[in-house]
C-alpha cells in the first residue's frame with residue numbers, strides 16, 4: 001500500500017489513544033474498524049489523574065531523576081516502588097533506562113517531548129470543540145506543591161527547562177497557595193502554578209463520548225482481542241480476532257502496555273514495561289479546589305472530578321506481560337498523603353483502581369510507521385502522559401496515515417531506536 005491509497009484502517013486497542021486516532025482518521029474520510037477485547041476506555045485510560053499536563057517536558061529518563069531513585073525507593077511512602085521478584089526480568093529495561101538518562105540523550109528527549117507538547121493543549125481544545133466536550137474538560141490551571149525548600153530547589157532545573165521552552169509558570173509562597181486552596185496544610189512551603197493547565201472531570205466519559213461519536217458517524221467496533229497480525233514481506237496481511245480474519249489497507253497498534261505481545265511475532269523488539277499506578281476516589285467536603293494539585297515529593301495528584309476527589313499516582317515497576325494482583329497498600333498510601341496534605345478535605349473512600357502506564361526506557365512514546373513494513377503504524381508507550389498527548393498523537397498519526405507530511409519530525413519516536 002502507499003499511504004495515500006489507504007481506505008480501510010484497522011486500529012487495535014480502544015484506549016484514549018486508539019479512540020482519538022479512530023476519530024481523527026474517520027474525519028479524514030477513512031473507514032475505520034476498532035478492535036478491543038474490553039469496552040473502550042476501560043483499561044489504563046479509565047482511571048488516570050485527568051490532568052492534561054502540557055507543561056510536562058522534563059523526561060523521567062534524566063540524570064537528576066536517576067540519582068534520586070535510591071532515595072525514593074527507600075521511602076515506603078515515596079512515589080516509587082519496585083517489585084523485587086520482577087527485578088531480573090526488568091533488568092534489560094533498567095539498563096536501557098540508565099543509558100537514556102545521559103545528558104545528551106535526555107536533552108534529545110526534552111526536545112522531542114517539547115515538540116509534541118507545543119500543540120498538545122491546542123489539539124485538545126480542538127477536540128473539545130469538535131466533540132462538544134465542554135462540561136467534561138476544564139481550563140482552570142494546575143498547581144504543584146512542595147513541603148520542603150530542598151524539594152523546591154531541587155526541581156528548579158525542571159522549571160528552568162520549562163522557561164527555556166516558553167512554558168508559563170508562577171511560583172507562590174505556601175501562604176499564597178493556601179489563599180487559593182484553603183485546605184492545603186501548613187506543611188506546604190512553596191507552590192508552582194501552571195495557568196495553562198487543563199483537566200478532565202471524568203476520563204472514562206471523555207473516551208466514551210468520542211467513541212460514541214465515532215460509532216454514530218459510521219465507525220465499526222469489534223469487541224474482540226486481536227490474537228495475531230500476519231505479515232508477508234513488506235506488507236501486512238490479515239489480522240485475526242476471535243478466530244475470524246480481517247483485511248485492511250493499514251493497521252495501527254494502540255494496545256498500551258500490551259503492544260510488545262502483538263509485535264513480537266512480527267519480529268519487533270518492544271522494550272516496554274507497565275508502570276502500575278493507583279487511584280482512590282473519595283467524597284469531599286465543600287471546597288474551592290477546582291484544578292489538579294500535585295505533590296512533588298509524594299508523586300501523586302488530587303483532582304476534583306465529577307465522581308468526587310480522585311487521588312492518583314505512584315509508580316510500581318512491573319513487567320508488561322506478567323501481571324499480578326494489585327498491591328493495594330500503594331492505594332492506602334494515597335489516603336495517608338491526602339490526610340497530611342489537605343486535612344479534612346477528603347471524607348469517605350468511594351472506590352479504588354489500578355492501571356498500567358505503558359512506558360519505554362527513554363519515556364518517549366512510539367509513534368509512526370516502521371522501516372520494513374509499508375502498512376503498519378504504531379501509537380503506544382505514552383507513559384504518564386497518554387491523556388495529555390492523545391489529541392496531538394491522533395492528529396500527527398492521522399496526517400501520516402493519509403500521506404500528509406507530519407507537522408513535526410517523528411524520527412525520535414520511531415521504534416527503530418530500539419531495534
Ligand SMILES: Cc1cc2nc3c(=O)[nH]c(=O)nc-3n(C[C@H](O)[C@H](O)[C@H](O)COP(=O)(O)OP(=O)(O)OC[C@H]3O[C@@H](n4cnc5c(N)ncnc54)[C@H](O)[C@@H]3O)c2cc1C
Pocket residue numbers: 012013014015016017018035036037038039040041042043044045046047048049050051052053224225226227254255256257258262275276277278279312313314354355356357358380381382383384385386387388389
Ligand atoms: C495512576 C495513573 C495516573 C495517570 N494520570 C495521568 C494524567 O493525569 N495525565 C495523563 O496525560 N496521563 C496520565 N496517566 C497515563 C495515561 O492514563 C495513559 O498513558 C493512557 O491511558 C494510555 O492510553 P492507551 O490508549 O495507550 O492505553 P489503554 O488505555 O491501556 O488502552 C489500550 C487498549 O488496548 C486494548 N488491547 C490490548 N491488547 C489488545 C489486543 N491484543 N487486541 C485488542 N485490544 C487490545 C486494551 O484492552 C486497552 O483497552 C496516568 C496513568 C495512571 C496509571
